[in-house]
Structure formats: C-alpha cells, structure tokens
Amino acid sequence: MSVEAESIRTGRLELRPLRVEDAEEMAAVLSDPALHTFIGGTPATPQALRSRYRRLTAGSPDPAVTWLNWVVLLRAEDRLTGTVQATITAAGGGAVAEVAWVVGTPWQGRGIATEAARGLVGRLGLLPVRRIVAHVHPEHHASAAVAAAAGLEPTGEWQDGELRWARDLGGGPGGPGS
Numbered sequence: 001m002s003v004e005a006e007s008i009r010t011g012r013l014e015l016r017p018l019r020v021e022d023a024e025e026m027a028a029v030l031s032d033p034a035l036h037t038f039i040g041g042t043p044a045t046p047q048a049l050r051s052r053y054r055r056l057t058a059g060s061p062d063p064a065v066t067w068l069n070w071v072v073l074l075r076a077e078d079r080l081t082g083t084v085q086a087t088i089t090a091a092g093g094g095a096v097a098e099v100a101w102v103v104g105t106p107w108q109g110r111g112i113a114t115e116a117a118r119g120l121v122g123r124l125g126l127l128p129v130r131r132i133v134a135h136v137h138p139e140h141h142a143s144a145a146v147a148a149a150a151g152l153e154p155t156g157e158w159q160d161g162e163l164r165w166a167r168d169l170g171g172g173p174g175g176p177g178s
Helices: 020-029 046-058 112-124 141-149
Strands: 013-017 065-074 079-089 095-103 129-136 153-159 162-168
Touching (some): 020 046, 046 065, 065 112, 112 129, 112 141, 129 141
Antiparallel strands (some): 065 079, 153 162
C-alpha cells in the first residue's frame, strides 16, 4: 500500500507528519522517565531522536509495510505534545494497521491522547485498512481507556506481555474504507 502521512485536524489538535526537525522539541516532550514505565527504555536525546526520525521518515524498507508517523500539535498552545503512529501491513484479506500513541507528561489527563487516537483511527478508516490493532500493557489503564475511546476492544490475545486491542473496519478490497 502506497500512502503517506497527511495532516489530520481534530477539534484542538493537528496531527502533523513527523519531520526530522521535530526531534529537538520532541526530546523535551518525551523526557520524563515515567513515560517509559510500560514501554521500556529511557528518554532519547535530541541526537538519538533525529537519527530515529530520519529512519522513520525514510519509510519502511519492506514494500509490504508502510510507516505513518505524526507529531501531535496542541494548536491553542502551539506546542508539540506527543506522537501517534500506524504501521500498515498488507495482508491477503486487506491491510492491518498497528497503532500507538504517546503524550508527554505535562499534557496527560487532558484528553489529548484520546482525541489524537480518534483522529488517527478516523483517517485509517478512509484507507483500505480492514483492521486496527494496538498493544496495551495490562496495567496501563490510561492507554486502555484511549484504545476503548478510539473504538478498539480487547481481544484476549497477548503479545510480549501486552493485551491486543482491535477494531475491524471491513476495509478489505471492495469494503468500507477502500
């Protein structure tokens, strides 16, 4: 599937396609070690994020996989507050999009992750994507609430200690979203 990230506007947010130049501001947004409680790792330096963002913006080396990445801009504050992403994999019955989101600690509890995830899922619904999947740590209740608000449901399937959440869109060939 050949698709590129395009800006997505919601009530308060603009999901803007990721750029290498976002690394400096995003390093500050993602600098709280508490953000890594459930996802592992440690906060990245601006240099490490620049390198990562270069790889992400270059796209997947696998032609069957598409990487879509956005930064979350809170328009009223003109500040980046987090990221959302989708990895779309072509499959026989239609594409599957694995999604993820993260919002910096100072902006949590304001509905930003929910609004961004809903905007992302809404955009994916316009593509030939048949299923959206997210993996949520069982103790990350806020992320589970975001997944539920975006219309995903727990599947009972586990991967690497995380519960798989999913939403079927029926976006296979000829279905909604195609």
